[in-house]
Amino acid sequence: MALIDCDFYSETLGMPASVIVILPRQSGPELRGTRHPVLTLLHGLSDDHTVWLRQTAIERYAVAHGLAVVMPNVHRSFCADMKAGPHYWTFLSEELPEVTRDFFPLSQKREQNFVAGLSMGGYGAFKLALRRPDMFAAAASLSGVMDAAAMFHEEGEDWHRELATIFGSADELRGGGADLFALATNVAASKTRPKLYQCCGASDPLLEENRRFRSHAKRLKLPLTYREGPGGHTWEYWDTMIERVVKWLPS
Numbered sequence: 001m002a003l004i005d006c007d008f009y010s011e012t013l014g015m016p017a018s019v020i021v022i023l024p025r026q027s028g029p030e031l032r033g034t035r036h037p038v039l040t041l042l043h044g045l046s047d048d049h050t051v052w053l054r055q056t057a058i059e060r061y062a063v064a065h066g067l068a069v070v071m072p073n074v075h076r077s078f079c080a081d082m083k084a085g086p087h088y089w090t091f092l093s094e095e096l097p098e099v100t101r102d103f104f105p106l107s108q109k110r111e112q113n114f115v116a117g118l119s120m121g122g123y124g125a126f127k128l129a130l131r132r133p134d135m136f137a138a139a140a141s142l143s144g145v146m147d148a149a150a151m152f153h154e155e156g157e158d159w160h161r162e163l164a165t166i167f168g169s170a171d172e173l174r175g176g177g178a179d180l181f182a183l184a185t186n187v188a189a190s191k192t193r194p195k196l197y198q199c200c201g202a203s204d205p206l207l208e209e210n211r212r213f214r215s216h217a218k219r220l221k222l223p224l225t226y227r228e229g230p231g232g233h234t235w236e237y238w239d240t241m242i243e244r245v246v247k248w249l250p251s
Contacts, residue, residue: 001025001063003053006103012095013086019096020049022062022069023104035105036068037112037251040092040128041242042079042121049073056239061246070100077166078148079124080178084165092124093132114249116140116197118238119206123148123180129194130183140197140245142238143204146213147181149174181216188220196224197248199241201231 002023010017024036041058043051049071052058062069077088097113100106107113115136117125122144129139145151151163152170167173175182187193196217200210207228217224225248231237 001059003059004104006100008099008103010091010095012091013088015086017091017096018049018073019100020053020071021100021104022059022067022071024063024066024068026105033105035107035109035112036066037249038068038070038100038106038114039246039249040096040113040115040125041069041071042074042115042117042124043071044117044119044121045076045078048075052242055235056242058242058246061243065246065249065251067246067249067251068104068106070096070106072096074121074124076120076162078120078145078178079127080166082166083168089127093128093135097135110135111137112251114138114140114251116142116242116245117144118142119233120145126180126196126198127178127183129196130180130187131177133187133190133192133194136194138195138197138249140248141199141210142241142245143200143206143233144198144210145206147209148178150209180213184213184217184220184222188222193223195250196222197227197245198224199227199229199244201233201237202228203230203232204237205233 004021006019074088081087081089113136115125115128122141125139126141129136149170200207214226
């Protein structure tokens with residue numbers, strides 16, 4: 001297994017991008033030239049691309065399943081082409097897969113590409129899979145932000161200004177390409193639908209919006225696995241759940 005800290009200049013972002021890659025070892029002549037199944041793993045709002053390694057045993061979980069993991073730094077972007085900032089959606093959905101496949105032996109097959117994340121990253125994971133079901137066979141959201149428009153109702157002028165730089169307004173967000181409920185409705189009518197794994201702790205402040213999305217997805221008959229149990233918005237919970245996600249992936 002190799003652990004690679006990769007920095008490159010992103011034409012999309014207009015600045016250097018940082019990515020950490022976990023790469024399984026290729027041993028034996030029969031495995032040389034193999035392109036590995038890939039999990040793109042996204043961090044939360046107040047973290048960066050190093051946090052999964054610092055707070056969980058993702059390295060051990062990935063190696064046990066022969067899985068490559070790509071962990072990009074997306075800052076506080078909500079994986080969006082920001083209204084007043086860099087275009088992280090385009091970076092994640094176009095440039096990052098192309099660059100990392102050039103650098104590393106990563107599979108480009110849909111059936112071997114997955115995405116997961118926590119909180120903000122959980123929102124980003126479902127956004128990627130629901131908008132680009134042609135790219136991702138499965139996605140997992142751990143304590144994800146399911147209703148991004150509802151954040152505009154939270155208190156704090158600084159927070160509202162930050163959301164405006166990302167999404168514009170709640171009206172612009174709702175019903176469009178940043179609204180998970182609308183994206184789920186759209187993909188339900190598609191022949192290509194990703195498998196979804198959604199989990200949230202019973203003590204998590206995001207529990208109710210996770211329940212609302214679960215009900216929405218079930219009404220649409222999307223292939224959703226939902227788990228709810230003891231836990232909060234904590235790394236103790238996410239370490240347990242990311243191990244389960246890696247085992248659940250259809251790789």
